[in-house]
Amino acid sequence: MKYSPINLKQKYAQFNEHWSPRVIAEMNDYQFKLAKVKGEFVWHEHSDTDEVFIVIEGSLDIEFRDGKVSLKAGEMFVVPKGIEHKPVAENECQIMLVEPKGVVNTGETGGELTANDDVWV
Amino acid sequence: MKYSPINLKQKYAQFNEHWSPRVIAEMNDYQFKLAKVKGEFVWHEHSDTDEVFIVIEGSLDIEFRDGKVSLKAGEMFVVPKGIEHKPVAENECQIMLVEPKGVVNTGETGGELTANDDVWV
Numbered sequence: 479m480k481y482s483p484i485n486l487k488q489k490y491a492q493f494n495e496h497w498s499p500r501v502i503a504e505m506n507d508y509q510f511k512l513a514k515v516k517g518e519f520v521w522h523e524h525s526d527t528d529e530v531f532i533v534i535e536g537s538l539d540i541e542f543r544d545g546k547v548s549l550k551a552g553e554m555f556v557v558p559k560g561i562e563h564k565p566v567a568e569n570e571c572q573i574m575l576v577e578p579k580g581v582v583n584t585g586e587t588g589g590e591l592t593a594n595d596d597v598w599v
Numbered sequence: 600m601k602y603s604p605i606n607l608k609q610k611y612a613q614f615n616e617h618w619s620p621r622v623i624a625e626m627n628d629y630q631f632k633l634a635k636v637k638g639e640f641v642w643h644e645h646s647d648t649d650e651v652f653i654v655i656e657g658s659l660d661i662e663f664r665d666g667k668v669s670l671k672a673g674e675m676f677v678v679p680k681g682i683e684h685k686p687v688a689e690n691e692c693q694i695m696l697v698e699p700k701g702v703v704n705t706g707e708t709g710g711e712l713t714a715n716d717d718v719w720v
Contacts, residue, residue, distance in 0.1 A: 503651070527627055578627070
């Protein structure tokens with residue numbers, strides 16, 4: 479059988495939209511998603527699940543109501559379920575998200591930045 | 600509140616044993632683990648879960664009974680549940696594993712390479 483690696487750089491080369499996660503892999507009922515982000519996202523929370531952010535290239539701040547974490551390439555953070563957060567990237571940043579299938583990027587907040595949650599690349 | 604990034608390089612600097620995964624993060628009932636690997640692991644399978652391999656530095660082959668996949672830094676692969684596999688690294692390789700809490704590295708095979716499954720770094 480033919481087994482193929484999932485190459486992150488090749489996947490990132492296939493889209494340019496910001497704040498629009500693309501699924502690249504599934505593990506059980508979880509998905510690995512890539513996103514390019516720039517600017518300020520909306521405050522939101524995911525009431526049922528933790529959410530993992532891994533920075534692949536660039537820098538990302540995740541703001542919380544009582545602080546923030548600054549991530550650079552090679553760093554990750556787990557946002558606990560139910561905690562309001564707002565990702566912010568001054569310059570374009572490439573991130574990988576890990577979360578259960580079906581999680582919507584804007585959580586309970588919704589709005590115009592809400593992306594289709596199951597677009598593969 | 601103080602929020603701290605999880606820095607992969609800093610975590611890798613804290614251990615040197617091969618084939619001995621260290622937990623660095625939990626998301627719901629899943630864990631992110633770092634491992635340094637070199638040489639041949641044992642053939643094994645995980646009958647209840649998929650398993651994600653992400654290569655952070657170096658190169659890793661994952662052999663299957665009917666083929667193999669070769670991964671380099673920036674590449675990942677999802678080994679489906681129930682599929683026998685044997686990781687092999689000619690030179691030392693740094694990998695990140697994602698799988699449910701409680702998964703044992705040697706799966707159903709066991710043996711001397713079996714590591715404690717919940718050691719944090």
